[in-house]
Amino acid sequence: xxxxxxxxxxxxxxxxxxxxxxxxxxxxxxxxxxxxxxxxxxxxxxxxxxxxxxxxxxxxxxxxxxxxxxxxxxxxxxxxxxxxxxxxxxxxxxxxxxxxxxxxxxxxxxxxxxxxxxxxxxxxxxxxxxxxxxxxxxxxxxxxxxxxxxxxxxxxxxxxxxxxxxxxxxxxxxxxxxxxxxxxxxxxxxxxxxxxxxxxxxxxxxxxxxxxxxxxxxxxxxxxxxxxxxxxxxxxxxxxxxxxxxxxxxxxxxxxxxxxxxxxxxxxxxxxxxxxxxxxxxxxxxxxxxxxxxxxxxxxxxxxxxxxxxxxxxxxxxxxxxxxxxxxxxxxxxxxxxxxxxxxxxxxxxxxxxxxxxxxxxxxxxxxxxxxxxxxxxxxxxxxxxxxxxxxxxxxxxxxxxxxxxxxxxxxxxxxxxxxxxxxxxxxxxxxxxxxxxxxxxxxxxxxxxxxxxxxxxxxxxxxxxxxxxxxxxxxxxxxxxxxxxxxxxxxxxxxxxxxxxxxxxxxxxxxxxxxxxxxxxxxxxxxxxxxxxxxxxxxxxxxxxxxxxxxxxxxxxxxxxxxxxxxxxxxxxxxxxxxxxxxxxxxxxxxxxxxxxxxxxxxxxxxxxxxxxxxxxxxxxxxxxxxxxxxxxxxxxxxxxxxxxxxxxxxxxxxxxxxxxxxxxxxxxxxxxxxxxxxxxxxxxxxxxxxxxxxxxxxxxxxxxxxxxxxxx
Amino acid sequence: xxxxxxxxxxxxxxxxxxxxxxxxxxxxxxxxxxxxxxxxxxxxxxxxxxxxxxxxxxxxxxxxxxxxxxxxxxxxxxxxxxxxxxxxxxxxxxxxxxxxxxxxxxxxxxxxxxxxxxxxxxxxxxxxxxxxxxxxxxxxxxxxxxxxxxxxxxxxxxxxxxxxxxxxxxxxxxxxxxxxx
Numbered sequence: 001x002x003x004x005x006x007x008x009x010x011x012x013x014x015x016x017x018x019x020x021x022x023x024x025x026x027x028x029x030x031x032x033x034x035x036x037x038x039x040x041x042x043x044x045x046x047x048x049x050x051x052x053x054x055x056x057x058x059x060x061x062x063x064x065x066x067x068x069x070x071x072x073x074x075x076x077x078x079x080x081x082x083x084x085x086x087x088x089x090x091x092x093x094x095x096x097x098x099x100x101x102x103x104x105x106x107x108x109x110x111x112x113x114x115x116x117x118x119x120x121x122x123x124x125x126x127x128x129x130x131x132x133x134x135x136x137x138x139x140x141x142x143x144x145x146x147x148x149x150x151x152x153x154x155x156x157x158x159x160x161x162x163x164x165x166x167x168x169x170x171x172x173x174x175x176x177x178x179x180x181x182x183x184x185x186x187x188x189x190x191x192x193x194x195x196x197x198x199x200x201x202x203x204x205x206x207x208x209x210x211x212x213x214x215x216x217x218x219x220x221x222x223x224x225x226x227x228x229x230x231x232x233x234x235x236x237x238x239x240x241x242x243x244x245x246x247x248x249x250x251x252x253x254x255x256x257x258x259x260x261x262x263x264x265x266x267x268x269x270x271x272x273x274x275x276x277x278x279x280x281x282x283x284x285x286x287x288x289x290x291x292x293x294x295x296x297x298x299x300x301x302x303x304x305x306x307x308x309x310x311x312x313x314x315x316x317x318x319x320x321x322x323x324x325x326x327x328x329x330x331x332x333x334x335x336x337x338x339x340x341x342x343x344x345x346x347x348x349x350x351x352x353x354x355x356x357x358x359x360x361x362x363x364x365x366x367x368x369x370x371x372x373x374x375x376x377x378x379x380x381x382x383x384x385x386x387x388x389x390x391x392x393x394x395x396x397x398x399x400x401x402x403x404x405x406x407x408x409x410x411x412x413x414x415x416x417x418x419x420x421x422x423x424x425x426x427x428x429x430x431x432x433x434x435x436x437x438x439x440x441x442x443x444x445x446x447x448x449x450x451x452x453x454x455x456x457x458x459x460x461x462x463x464x465x466x467x468x469x470x471x472x473x474x475x476x477x478x479x480x481x482x483x484x485x486x487x488x489x490x491x492x493x494x495x496x497x498x499x500x501x502x503x504x505x506x507x508x509x510x511x512x513x514x515x516x517x518x519x520x521x522x523x524x525x526x527x528x529x530x531x532x533x534x535x536x537x538x539x540x541x542x543x544x545x546x547x548x549x550x551x552x553x554x555x556x557x558x559x560x561x562x563x564x565x566x567x568x569x570x571x572x573x574x575x576x577x578x579x580x581x582x583x584x585x586x587x588x589x590x591x592x593x594x595x596x597x598x599x600x601x602x603x604x605x606x607x608x609x610x611x612x613x614x615x616x617x618x619x620x621x622x623x624x625x626x627x628x629x630x631x632x633x634x635x636x637x638x639x640x641x642x643x644x645x646x647x648x649x650x651x652x653x654x655x656x657x658x659x660x661x662x663x664x665x666x667x668x669x670x671x672x673x674x675x676x677x678x679x680x681x682x683x684x685x686x687x688x689x690x691x692x693x694x695x696x697x698x699x700x701x702x703x704x705x706x707x708x709x710x711x712x713x714x
Numbered sequence: 715x716x717x718x719x720x721x722x723x724x725x726x727x728x729x730x731x732x733x734x735x736x737x738x739x740x741x742x743x744x745x746x747x748x749x750x751x752x753x754x755x756x757x758x759x760x761x762x763x764x765x766x767x768x769x770x771x772x773x774x775x776x777x778x779x780x781x782x783x784x785x786x787x788x789x790x791x792x793x794x795x796x797x798x799x800x801x802x803x804x805x806x807x808x809x810x811x812x813x814x815x816x817x818x819x820x821x822x823x824x825x826x827x828x829x830x831x832x833x834x835x836x837x838x839x840x841x842x843x844x845x846x847x848x849x850x851x852x853x854x855x856x857x858x859x860x861x862x863x864x865x866x867x868x869x870x871x872x873x874x875x876x877x878x879x880x881x882x883x884x885x886x887x888x889x890x891x892x893x894x895x
Binding site: 035196212213257 | 827870
């Protein structure tokens with residue numbers, strides 16, 4: 001519809017303009033359609049105007065929306081209008097001028113005067129002929145004056161040929177025809193004088209005029225017949241023809257003059273009509289040119305607009321903008337090339353995305369690996385700025401290293417001075433630009449001594465990724481395990497090497513007593529008694545110590561069975577209940593926690609802890625030992641914890657994991673194996689032991705063991 | 715330049731014509747009385763033609779008139795029913811050589827010549843036309859409409875005739891009851 005309507009409007013306007021022009025030129029067949037044609041012209045103009053205004057509004061909207069190609073469209077449109085409009089206007093102006101000048105040339109003064117003169121000649125001739133006709137008619141009237149009405153016809157028949165008249169008629173006083181004679185079959189019926197003729201007859205005595213009758217010009221004379229009274233007179237009417245040649249000539253003169261005068265009168269109307277038609281056609285040309293300009297501009301700029309849209313899309317990272325190629329010219333080639341480039345870009349971008357995704361996956365994988373490494377990892381750049389660290393590093397060093405990313409390692413050292421041995425080592429190697437190094441570093445952090453195996457490697461030679469990566473393993477557990485194994489070996493050898501000779505020594509000492517006591521003098525007997533007693537006592541002590549070593553070195557052979565923790569603790573505490581030196585308190589969690597444990601080993605553990613507390617209390621005035629139990633849930637696992645707390649002097653400042661090693665004790669007495677054995681038993685049961693100071697004074701040793709929930713009684 | 719001036723004049727003329735068309739003016743034709751007696755229509759008219767119309771007549775442009783006579787029946791919601799009608803065509807023309815004005819009944823090919831325009835116009839105003847005998851029943855009134863026939867004007871004059879009130883308003887109408895007419 002949008003495409004058909006302008007064409008219909010243009011065709012309508014053109015047809016209407018042509019019809020108007022033809023009509024103005026003299027073709028009057030379309031008179032009835034004149035208003036419709038004019039209306040059609042106006043309607044077509046309105047349609048074209050509306051469509052142009054609509055397109056202009058759309059262009060303005062596109063401009064305001066910054067639609068791709070809109071500005072180019074405007075520019076091309078303006079260029080086309082500048083190209084098309086002036087020629088049309090110039091042609092219009094010249095045509096108008098030419099038209100008016102041409103119409104004006106039709107009317108020159110000389111021709112008008114000539115035609116006027118010819119007309120005057122014709123009139124003079126007619127007047128002359130009319131005078132002759134009047135005389136002839138007067139003569140006839142005289143001859144008919146005395147003729148009776150009944151004889152009139154005969155006289156008229158005689159007169160008509162003699163006078164060369166076309167028709168002779170006599171009318172009575174009542175305008176009735178008394179007689180008529182005709183020499184031409186066309187004029188058989190007499191022309192009845194009307195009131196105007198009669199009026200002139202009454203006024204001037206006769207009527208004489210050249211009258212057009214049909215296609216001919218006749219001389220008509222009406223005069224009363226003499227001798228009659230006024231009002232009752234009979235009237236003679238005579239019609240005379242002009243000579244055939246004069247008839248043609250006068251008719252030609254009249255027609256020429258008639259045409260000229262008519263044209264003269266119509267001159268302005270002609271100009272107006274032709275101007276209107278020309279204006280219509282010019283407007284049609286202008287509006288059609290505008291319409292075409294819109295179409296051409298759109299056709300020219302549409303591919304460029306699509307190209308701009310596609311360029312924007314490519315800029316935004318979209319490569320799927322369709323670019324239909326509708327021409328095989330340079331624009332088509334440009335679109336095809338852009339489409340190909342877009343396709344290549346899309347492929348390249350896809351490859352890039354895949355590569356980035358792979359890199360990201362790799363990075364995530366490396367990060368996951370790094371996070372799950374048991375070894376601590378620190379990444380630094382060439383200047384010693386921390387770039388990365390893993391969770392293990394934070395755990396081992398007990399420092400929130402992730403907060404220090406982007407900061408120099410000296411800042412970490414400043415905030416965590418305990419880490420100085422490690423950090424200084426790393427910084428030193430960074431400064432020295434060492435390619436690789438490996439050292440063992442001991443860090444005492446928060447009273448905990450950690451042995452770290454530090455390895456460093458230089459990353460790359462230059463660029464963003466250059467720097468150093470430091471990896472350190474916590475060897476503390478390994479070190480401890482090695483020492484435990486060594487102690488176990490020592491204990492085993494002691495048990496083996498020392499225990500064997502003890503029995504012969506004891507037996508030898510007892511044989512000496514039996515043999516010599518009472519046989520020697522009293523003084524010597526006393527000496528021997530004391531000496532052998534000491535030997536036997538020390539051998540016993542050595543045996544006890546060796547047994548302890550034996551316990552410590554014994555491989556874990558536990559006979560684990562479900563048991564009630566509270567019952568077991570109760571049994572052990574009952575042994576200490578009657579000890580007047582201490583006040584014993586029990587504080588158990590409600591219920592009856594069940595453990596799967598070796599009852600004997602667990603009793604030994606509890607004895608060791610109670611004994612340790614008793615030895616630690618020493619000279620405290622009101623010694624107090626509290627044994628408690630509590631439920632613990634950690635990381636989804638259930639534990640039962642029992643603790644032995646005292647109100648002694650508390651743990652020494654240097655207390656740490658090392659204190660659970662054999663021969664580590666602050667007391668003057670004891671083997672130094674109590675806590676080591678206790679720790680070993682706890683670990684044999686899948687548990688752990690820890691020691692800490694109490695808030696009100698004293699120390700507390702807590703043993704955490706996995707509970708056997710399924711076997712517990714409510 | 716002259717052309718442009720002329721164009722402006724024409725444009726202004728068209729605009730003025732359109733403007734004046736929109737304004738109401740009294741019609742140039744007024745039918746004072748009319749009657750049909752013995753098959754003859756007798757009407758007394760008043761015609762006050764514009765000078766431009768008379769000038770056109772004097773320049774040889776024939777003026778055509780449509781005379782429409784209708785016999786109408788009872789009025790209804792859709793108007794009156796036309797029982798019979800007759801349209802007659804008259805022509806008023808000037809012949810420069812003989813200086814005669816001629817009033818012509820084109821349908822009957824009858825003409826009357828007048829030596830002056832006044833007489834011709836008077837003849838037009840005292841209109842008498844022989845009508846065919848209408849044998850219809852129920853005629854309640856007659857209606858006479860007379861108007862200048864612009865379609866008979868020369869092509870060049872049709873556009874001004876369409877726009878200028880001098881030409882547009884050349885029409886008159888008259889109705890009278892059948893009994894008294």
